[in-house]
Each structure stands twice: as C-alpha cells, then as structure tokens.
Amino acid sequence: MARRAGTLTALALAFVTLAPVAVVMVQAGGRGLTAPDWAALRFTLLQAALSALASVGCAVPLARALARRRFAGRGALITALGAPFLLPVIVAVLGLLAVFGRAGVVNATLRGLGLPEVSIFGLGGVVLAHVFLNMPLATRMLLQGWQAIPAERLRLAESLGFTPREVWRHLERPMLRAVLPGALLAVFAICLTSFAVVLILGGGPAATTVELAIWQAIRFEFDLPRAATLAVMQVLACGGAVGLAGLVARAPGFGAGLDRLHPLPAPPGWRRGLDAAVLALATLFLAAPLLAVLQRGLPGLLSLPASIWPAAAASALVACLAAPLAVGGALALALGRAQGVRWLEPVAMLPMAGSQLVLGTGLFLIAFPLVTPARLSLPVTVLVTAVMSLPFAYRILAPAAQALVADYGRLAAALDLRGGAALRLLVLPRLRRPLGFALGLCAALAAGDLGVVALFATETGVTLPLAISRLMGAYRMDQAAGAALVLVALAFGLFWIGDRWGRGGTEA
Amino acid sequence: MAGLRLDHLAIVQDDFALRADWSAEPGGRVAVIGPSGAGKSTLLHTIAGFMPPSEGAVLWQGARIDALPPGQRPLSILFQDQNLFPHLTVAQNLGLGLDPTLRRVDWRAVEAVLERVGLSGLGTRRPAQLSGGQQSRAALARALLRQRPLLLLDEPFAALGPALKAEMLDLVDALAGDALVLMVTHDPADARRFARDTVLVAEGVAAPPVPTAALFADPPPALAAYLGGAAF
Numbered sequence: 001m002a003r004r005a006g007t008l009t010a011l012a013l014a015f016v017t018l019a020p021v022a023v024v025m026v027q028a029g030g031r032g033l034t035a036p037d038w039a040a041l042r043f044t045l046l047q048a049a050l051s052a053l054a055s056v057g058c059a060v061p062l063a064r065a066l067a068r069r070r071f072a073g074r075g076a077l078i079t080a081l082g083a084p085f086l087l088p089v090i091v092a093v094l095g096l097l098a099v100f101g102r103a104g105v106v107n108a109t110l111r112g113l114g115l116p117e118v119s120i121f122g123l124g125g126v127v128l129a130h131v132f133l134n135m136p137l138a139t140r141m142l143l144q145g146w147q148a149i150p151a152e153r154l155r156l157a158e159s160l161g162f163t164p165r166e167v168w169r170h171l172e173r174p175m176l177r178a179v180l181p182g183a184l185l186a187v188f189a190i191c192l193t194s195f196a197v198v199l200i201l202g203g204g205p206a207a208t209t210v211e212l213a214i215w216q217a218i219r220f221e222f223d224l225p226r227a228a229t230l231a232v233m234q235v236l237a238c239g240g241a242v243g244l245a246g247l248v249a250r251a252p253g254f255g256a257g258l259d260r261l262h263p264l265p266a267p268p269g270w271r272r273g274l275d276a277a278v279l280a281l282a283t284l285f286l287a288a289p290l291l292a293v294l295q296r297g298l299p300g301l302l303s304l305p306a307s308i309w310p311a312a313a314a315s316a317l318v319a320c321l322a323a324p325l326a327v328g329g330a331l332a333l334a335l336g337r338a339q340g341v342r343w344l345e346p347v348a349m350l351p352m353a354g355s356q357l358v359l360g361t362g363l364f365l366i367a368f369p370l371v372t373p374a375r376l377s378l379p380v381t382v383l384v385t386a387v388m389s390l391p392f393a394y395r396i397l398a399p400a401a402q403a404l405v406a407d408y409g410r411l412a413a414a415l416d417l418r419g420g421a422a423l424r425l426l427v428l429p430r431l432r433r434p435l436g437f438a439l440g441l442c443a444a445l446a447a448g449d450l451g452v453v454a455l456f457a458t459e460t461g462v463t464l465p466l467a468i469s470r471l472m473g474a475y476r477m478d479q480a481a482g483a484a485l486v487l488v489a490l491a492f493g494l495f496w497i498g499d500r501w502g503r504g505g506t507e508a
Numbered sequence: 509m510a511g512l513r514l515d516h517l518a519i520v521q522d523d524f525a526l527r528a529d530w531s532a533e534p535g536g537r538v539a540v541i542g543p544s545g546a547g548k549s550t551l552l553h554t555i556a557g558f559m560p561p562s563e564g565a566v567l568w569q570g571a572r573i574d575a576l577p578p579g580q581r582p583l584s585i586l587f588q589d590q591n592l593f594p595h596l597t598v599a600q601n602l603g604l605g606l607d608p609t610l611r612r613v614d615w616r617a618v619e620a621v622l623e624r625v626g627l628s629g630l631g632t633r634r635p636a637q638l639s640g641g642q643q644s645r646a647a648l649a650r651a652l653l654r655q656r657p658l659l660l661l662d663e664p665f666a667a668l669g670p671a672l673k674a675e676m677l678d679l680v681d682a683l684a685g686d687a688l689v690l691m692v693t694h695d696p697a698d699a700r701r702f703a704r705d706t707v708l709v710a711e712g713v714a715a716p717p718v719p720t721a722a723l724f725a726d727p728p729p730a731l732a733a734y735l736g737g738a739a740f
Contacts, residue, residue, distance in 0.1 A: 408593065413557075414584070416608045417579070
C-alpha cells in the first residue's frame with residue numbers, strides 16, 4: 001500500500017533533520033568550548049534533572065490517589081491531565097507568573113505574613129514551570145502502571161490480608177521500579193530542549209540553557225560559530241537522553257481504561273485524608289495559574305493591540321500547514337512500518353533527538369547567505385514545527401495502521417486496491433479517528449509553539465506566542481494575558497476541530 | 509497446457525517446509541485436506557501471492573504468475589474472515605471486484621450478481637447488517653464479478669452451520685462454472701460433497717490431486733492418521 005511513500009517520507013525526514021545538524025557540525029569546527037558554554041550545559045542538565053525528579057516525585061502520590069480512589073469528577077480530572085500537553089507553554093508561564101510572581105497571590109500572602117518573598121525567576125522558576133507542564137504527563141504514565149497491576153495479584157493480596165504497607169512493598173514498589181525510569185527520562189528529555197520557559201523565567205549567566213544560549217548567540221551576538229558549537233552540544237545531550245530513554249522504554253500503553261474489574265484497595269483512615277489532600281493540592285496547583293490567566297485576560301481582551309490579529313492569523317496558518325504535513329508524513333511512515341519496513345520507526349523518532357533551535361540554527365546557516373532569514377520565518381516555522389510534532393503523530397497512528405494492515409492488508413492486495421484508491425476507500429475511512437486526533441494535536445502544538453520562530457522573525461512573520469512574549473517583555477501583562485486567552489482558544493479550537501472531524505466518521 | 513501448474517514448488521520457512529509438483533485442469537473442483545499446521549492455507553496463500561515460493565514456479569495456462577502482485581493474478585481468493593470492508597456498503601464491496609477505484613463500476617452488474625446469490629436489494633447495507641451466511645454470499649458474489657478463472661477458498665464457510673455450509677458449497681459449484689476451484693477444508697464431508705478430486709497435504713508434501721472417492725476408500729497412512737476413528 002504505502003511502502004514507497006513511507007520510504008520517501010523517511011528519506012525526506014532524515015534529510016530535514018540531519019542536514020541542518022551536518023551544516024552545524026561543519027560550521028562548529030575548530031572552536032573550543034568557552035566557560036559560558038559549559039555553564040549553559042551544566043544548567044541545562046541540572047534543571048532537566050531537577051525538573052524530572054520533581055515532576056515524577058509529585059506524580060507518584062497523585063497517580064496513586066487517582067488509582068485507588070473513586071470520586072465524582074475523577075474521570076474529568078484524568079482527562080484534564082491531558083490538557084497541559086496542548087496548552088501553549090507561554091500561557092502556562094504567564095499563569096505561573098500571575099500566581100508566583102512579584103505581584104502574585106503567593107508573594108502577597110508571604111508579605112502579609114511577614115515572610116521573605118520567593119522569586120519565580122532563575123532555577124526555581126524554571127523547575128516550577130517544568131513541573132507544571134510535565135507532572136500531568138508523568139501522572140498519566142504512572143497511572144497506567146498502577147492500572148496495569150494484574151487483577152489476579154490484587155485478589156491474591158486481598159486474600160492474604162495485605163496491609164497498605166505490604167501492598168506498597170509487594171505490588172506498588174516493583175511496579176514503580178519498572179515504570180519510574182521511563183517517566184524520569186521522558187520528562188528529562190523534554191526539559192532538555194525547553195525554550196519558552198527558560199526564555200522568560202531564566203536568562204543571565206546563572207540560568208541559561210543551551211537552547212537559550214543558541215538563540216542569544218544568533219539574535220544578539222550574531223556569533224554563528226558559537227551557535228553551531230552549542231547546537232552540536234545540544235544534539236549530543238538530546239541524543240544521549242533519547243537513546244537512554246529508548247533503552248528503558250516500555251511498550252506504550254495506549255487506551256488504558258479508567259476503571260478495572262478489580263479495584264485497588266482503598267485504605268481508610270489517615271491515608272484517605274492524605275489522598276484527598278494530594279488531589280486537592282494538585283488540582284489547585286494546576287488550575288490556579290489558568291484561572292489567573294483567565295481573570296487577568298478577560299479585561300485584557302478589550303484592550304488588545306491590533307498587532308495581535310495578524311499574529312493570530314499567522315499562528316493559525318502555521319498550524320493549518322504544519323499539522324497536515326506532520327500527520328501525512330507520520331501516516332506514510334506508519335503504513336510503511338505496518339507493512340514490514342522496520343527501519344522507518346527509528347527514523348520517525350529521529351526528531352526527538354534534535355531540538356527546534358538546533359534545526360533552526362542549521363536552517364539559518366543554510367539560508368543566511370541566500371536570503372534574509374526574516375523572509376523565511378513562516379516557512380521555516382511550518383517545517384520545523386511539523387518535523388518536531390511528527391513523532392507524536394506517528395505514535396498515535398502506528399497502532400491503528402498496524403491493525404489496519406493486519407486486518408485488511410491481504411484483502412486489499414487480493415482486490416488490487418492500492419495507491420490513491422486505497423487511501424480514499426480504505427485508509428481514510430478506517431483511520432479517520434486517530435487521524436483527526438493527530439491532526440488536532442499537531443495543530444494545537446504548532447499554534448502554541450514558541451521556538452524556532454523566535455530565531456527568524458523580526459517585524460514580519462510574528463506568530464501569536466511570539467507576540468505574547470514581546471508583550472510580556474514590555475511588561476504589558478494584561479494585554480499579554482488577553483492575547484494568551486486568544487491563543488488558548490485558537491489551540492484548543494484547532495484541536496477540537498481535528499478531533500471532531502475524526503469522530504464524525506461512520507462507525508462500522 | 510494445464511490450467512494451474514505447480515512446478516517443483518517449495519515453500520520453506522524456518523522449520524516449516526512444503527513441496528508440491530502437480531497440475532489441475534480448468535473446471536475442476538479440488539479439495540485441499542490435511543492436519544492443521546500441515547500447510548493447507550500456506551499453499552493457497554502462495555498460489556495467491558501472499559507468500560513467495562522458495563523454489564519452483566506457479567503457472568497458469570503455461571505462463572508464470574508467481575511474480576505478479578496478488579490482485580493481478582488470474583484468481584480470486586476468499587479468506588476465513590475479513591472478506592468484506594466493514595465501512596463500505598455491500599454494493600461498494602462488490603464494486604471493488606469490477607474496479608478497485610470504484611469510479612467506473614457498472615452498478616447494474618453488481619445488482620444482477622446480488623440477485624444471483626440471493627441478496628437482492630441488500631446492496632445498500634453494511635456487512636455488519638448481514639448474517640454470516642449473507643456475508644459469505646456477498647464475498648462469493650464479488651468473486652463472481654471478478655470473473656477470474658481460478659477460485660481459492662481458504663475455509664471461508666468454516667463459521668457457518670453444516671446446512672448453510674452445504675448450501676454455500678452447492679452455490680459455489682453452480683456459479684463457478686468453468687473456473688478451477690481449490691478449497692481448503694478440514695472436514696471430509698465437505699470434500700466428498702463438493703470435490704471430484706482431493707489434494708492431501710501432510711508431512712511436508714502437497715500430494716497431486718486424486719479422485720476424492722478413491723482417496724477416502726483407501727486412505728494413505730497420513731490421511732488415515734488424520735481421519736482417525738472417524739473414517740467411514
């Protein structure tokens with residue numbers, strides 16, 4: 001059906017991801033690492049490690065409480081834990097600033113109590129934001145671990161009269177030992193390449209990541225060799241983390257249900273109170289920043305600068321171009337893989353080992369001698385966001401493509417159903433649901449993304465996240481919050497449209 | 509110029525091996541019988557093109573067909589299940605037999621074939637809205653539309669009850685006409701009802717077809733072992 005399309009896509013993807021790295025490597029040659037370079041690498045690894053530990057550390061009690069308690073709104077809470085993945089990072093940062101910033105609720109309370117204030121800038125703030133963004137992801141990963149404890153074991157534990165301590169020792173701890181390394185590495189790898197968070201909450205010699213240093217080298221110092229050296233460093237760090245993650249990765253648990261036939265034991269007494277407190281705190285921590293953005297942004301909506309609307313249109317355009325590009329590529333790779341071309345899978349995961357700014361730097365170096373980079377701002381943003389979201393689309397489509405080929409591949413071959421006809425009559429109708437979900441997801445990610453565009457855009461080609469970050473840089477926080485609401489509506493609206501289209505297919 | 513010729517065919521996979529070297533004439537009705545795991549389906553799937561032969565050749569009317577993709581071979585195959593796309597209507601499923609793009613389908617021909625298999629007026633339904641027997645008829649109707657001279661049946665009626673299965677076999681016999689039909693079965697009664705000749709697949713060999721009645725009257729040791737006490 002799609003072996004050739006898959007192979008061609010893989011070659012294109014490998015070229016788009018590897019060519020910029022190759023260009024960067026050539027440019028980086030002959031220049032040693034300076035002290036600031038090392039500092040950036042140290043800070044990158046430190047913040048990513050702390051973020052991973054804190055995110056997963058907070059996720060353990062939360063996932064356990066969700067796994068063993070049944071309460072009204074539990075399903076909604078689990079669904080809501082998926083939302084931060086779609087939430088534009090800049091909006092999350094804006095919300096955290098509103099809660100934990102100088103004028104935020106937390107510091108106001110501390111001042112009222114005569115206690116010292118906390119600063120959201122620097123290492124602490126970066127880690128806080130990463131916990132906000134990644135704890136939900138870690139919680140869902142761990143929750144799947146809890147739900148994967150076989151019912152037979154739970155029945156056995158019950159029949160042996162296990163206390164909560166023994167359930168922990170014999171069931172939960174071994175499960176966590178298997179699941180935690182994967183969760184830690186996943187968050188670690190994500191935080192290595194985090195850009196928007198560090199752009200706003202980090203900075204300065206003490207809190208600059210490699211990703212941010214690349215941006216500074218290009219935007220402020222125009223030191224292309226330094227950017228190239230940093231990019232090589234970033235590739236090595238990411239490649240190492242993704243390689244490690246691949247080694248400890250477990251089979252992805254798609255479609256884990258919310259409920260099971262044999263529920264986990266729900267111990268009464270103080271443990272019940274503890275679980276309730278954990279759930280309440282987590283809900284507060286995740287909801288407060290969003291409510292703060294809402295509260296600040298609603299009045300701000302009325303005073304939005306006119307420049308927001310072209311930026312919103314640019315973001316919508318980027319999303320509408322990048323999502324089909326990413327999903328189409330992922331579909332070709334997934335169908336090719338399902339038909340037995342094994343090497344397509346590692347190629348589909350290749351972008352995970354890169355970063356936006358590395359790809360951006362490479363493309364910048366390629367484009368710079370030929371055209372003004374600002375003119376390429378939108379095309380490059382489309383290309384890079386599509387490439388970066390392709391692995392997610394691939395993971396969504398791969399199981400469905402596998403099932404499609406297993407169930408109907410032979411029948412299609414027997415009837416000589418192939419090419420465009422197979423796409424129209426078989427693939428699109430049968431994969432409509434995961435395709436819609438993947439399209440929505442990629443569109444939301446592309447719309448909310450603040451990465452490579454910061455490298456290229458000047459006055460033109462500004463996307464909405466970049467416009468918001470500039471409003472924040474000018475301390476126009478109410479306008480930024482208003483624009484953030486527009487961005488949230490755009491990202492979730494695009495996701496809704498895609499997902500809705502996917503669900504509209506006829507069920508058979 | 510035989511219809512189907514398996515010329516020193518060998519299928520080898522890991523510790524599985526099957527050899528066949530025989531011919532069958534157009535218009536024939538051949539049962540393929542043998543213990544499970546012996547390679548009955550493997551033989552059919554190799555002829556159909558889902559598995560490359562390790563050695564030898566598959567010929568139709570003297571021309572090699574083993575390099576052709578499955579859909580371009582002069583044959584139709586009915587699988588054990590998944591013979592219909594559940595998201596397409598019955599008529600669309602049949603139309604794929606005339607044109608895989610569904611763009612140039614003579615829908616009157618589709619309706620006429622539906623009538624011949626006893627499914628008049630059910631063309632707008634989806635497969636899930638049909639009974640098991642009706643689904644088998646729809647799949648058979650599509651094979652008729654394709655008008656290929658070789659029909660391979662990989663136990664497509666296995667899930668039907670005995671009476672319905674007998675009815676389907678009679679229908680295949682009546683409709684297949686001059687086509688050569690190869691039918692995998694594990695039920696000696698099917699072979700005796702439907703097939704003048706039978707191929708025994710056992711111990712790594714698909715034996716040449718022999719008259720069914722004679723085979724069962726004096727079964728070779730491998731067949732006797734398979735039939736066990738249920739011999740007749």
